[in-house]
Amino acid sequence: MTELTQTRRGFIALAGGSLGGAALLSACGDSSSANAETSEFGSGDEGILNYLLTLEYTMADFYKKLETSNLFSEAERKALGKFGIQEEEHVEALARQLKKIEGKPVAKPQTKFSLDTGPGTLEIAEKLESGMAGAYLGQLPNVEGESLRQKLAEIHTVEGRHSAAIAYIQQKPVTPDGAFAKPLNVDAVMVKFKPFLGSSSGTST
Amino acid sequence: MTTNCLGRRGTGVQADAGISGEAASELSRGEVLLKGALAVSAIYGAGAVAPFVSRALAVKKGNDLEILNYLLPFEYLQVSIANRASSEKGDRGEPMPLATREKEFLQMLLKQDGEHVEALKRMIEEMGGKPVKKGGYAFDYRIFREVLEIIATIENASVGAYNGTIVLLSSNEARELVYSMVQTDARHATAALIGRKEEPATVAFDHAVPEQDSMFHVLPYTGVYPKELPQPGGES
Numbered sequence: 001m002t003e004l005t006q007t008r009r010g011f012i013a014l015a016g017g018s019l020g021g022a023a024l025l026s027a028c029g030d031s032s033s034a035n036a037e038t039s040e041f042g043s044g045d046e047g048i049l050n051y052l053l054t055l056e057y058t059m060a061d062f063y064k065k066l067e068t069s070n071l072f073s074e075a076e077r078k079a080l081g082k083f084g085i086q087e088e089e090h091v092e093a094l095a096r097q098l099k100k101i102e103g104k105p106v107a108k109p110q111t112k113f114s115l116d117t118g119p120g121t122l123e124i125a126e127k128l129e130s131g132m133a134g135a136y137l138g139q140l141p142n143v144e145g146e147s148l149r150q151k152l153a154e155i156h157t158v159e160g161r162h163s164a165a166i167a168y169i170q171q172k173p174v175t176p177d178g179a180f181a182k183p184l185n186v187d188a189v190m191v192k193f194k195p196f197l198g199s200s201s202g203t204s205t
Numbered sequence: 206m207t208t209n210c211l212g213r214r215g216t217g218v219q220a221d222a223g224i225s226g227e228a229a230s231e232l233s234r235g236e237v238l239l240k241g242a243l244a245v246s247a248i249y250g251a252g253a254v255a256p257f258v259s260r261a262l263a264v265k266k267g268n269d270l271e272i273l274n275y276l277l278p279f280e281y282l283q284v285s286i287a288n289r290a291s292s293e294k295g296d297r298g299e300p301m302p303l304a305t306r307e308k309e310f311l312q313m314l315l316k317q318d319g320e321h322v323e324a325l326k327r328m329i330e331e332m333g334g335k336p337v338k339k340g341g342y343a344f345d346y347r348i349f350r351e352v353l354e355i356i357a358t359i360e361n362a363s364v365g366a367y368n369g370t371i372v373l374l375s376s377n378e379a380r381e382l383v384y385s386m387v388q389t390d391a392r393h394a395t396a397a398l399i400g401r402k403e404e405p406a407t408v409a410f411d412h413a414v415p416e417q418d419s420m421f422h423v424l425p426y427t428g429v430y431p432k433e434l435p436q437p438g439g440e441s
């Protein structure tokens with residue numbers, strides 16, 4: 001079976017194919033513990049928001065590039081493009097929250113994605129989406145503002161859905177951490193994102 | 206009162222419990238919940254509603270024990286449907302053979318949602334409380350696709366319920382626990398939805414769902430069916 005065939009089968013699953021057993025088995029995930037170290041992006045809630053905004057910008061950009069690639073069929077691109085639209089909504093929501101607390105939004109980072117193959121692109125998607133879900137889970141306990149915490153919680157589970165959906169089409173476990181999703185600290189998340197970020201990440205406008 | 210049950214499958218209920226938006230604005234949240242629950246109980250039977258409602262009414266900021274006890278039945282329901290369907294029997298005891306991958310999916314839910322139940326119970330006990338007991342639940346299904354629909358409905362309702370109440374928890378430990386659980390429930394919902402050829406994430410935000418609305422979505426499974434419809438296990 002070619003890599004492309006495997007990818008296509010994955011998309012068929014996303015569009016409603018049968019449940020893949022391998023994708024539904026649990027496995028151990030990253031055991032990193034979360035911390036509040038977002039000072040690179042600002043202090044307190046502003047730092048947390050700018051950290052997450054950097055990640056959301058990256059995700060939105062990734063899906064934009066994926067949509068313009070020729071790696072997937074139109075239907076496939078549409079399915080993944082919807083996730084991209086949702087990431088853009090997250091960007092807007094985080095920017096609004098920053099404005100609310102009179103914070104200074106981080107500059108949109110430069111990204112560098114080389115999307116050469118379908119499976120390779122899905123690998124990137126999986127790495128980033130699992131990083132997103134772990135990043136929100138890692139920061140939620142550190143958020144001081146109650147309404148902000150509520151908003152981030154509402155994004156957090158959607159990132160979990162994205163991550164699970166990508167894992168599903170790859171026939172990987174949809175709950176890689178088992179019953180309890182594990183938070184990721186900033187370092188663990190940035191290990192996943194750094195290869196795709198240019199030099200301007202973390203710079204305020 | 207207008208109530209719209211989406212078929213006897215009971216996987217989705219939208220109920221206007223006789224409270225107009227204008228009237229609701231003049232009522233306290235507790236009163237709205239109570240009125241809504243009473244309206245539902247007229248259809249489903251008071252016994253099905255009481256345990257959920259008593260907890261939901263007590264959901265207030267900082268009332269951690271009641272919040273956790275309000276969330277616990279959602280996990281009970283998740284375990285219950287996975288357990289029933291794993292028996293490879295439909296709701297009337299008729300054979301419902303499952304493919305290996307389907308069994309594996311149900312076993313995964315059974316294990317992970319079972320761990321959620323145990324974790325919530327433990328947390329409640331550690332806080333000096335008493336976990337609410339598991340109720341009697343009823344599910345209406347014949348084939349695996351219908352099981353997936355029930356799972357998706359319960360897991361999605363759970364996500365809304367969690368997101369609606371976690372922010373009210375005062376204990377950091379409890380908050381961290383349930384945040385990690387709600388992400389897993391969202392992942393379960395995703396797998397069930399994709400299995401049904403439905404979109405796994407229709408909106409960008411899993412909004413907080415008020416207790417009354419969360420309850421409405423799962424009440425059809427709490428043991429009592431509308432009187433005019435056949436009972437599970439009975440004659441059709």
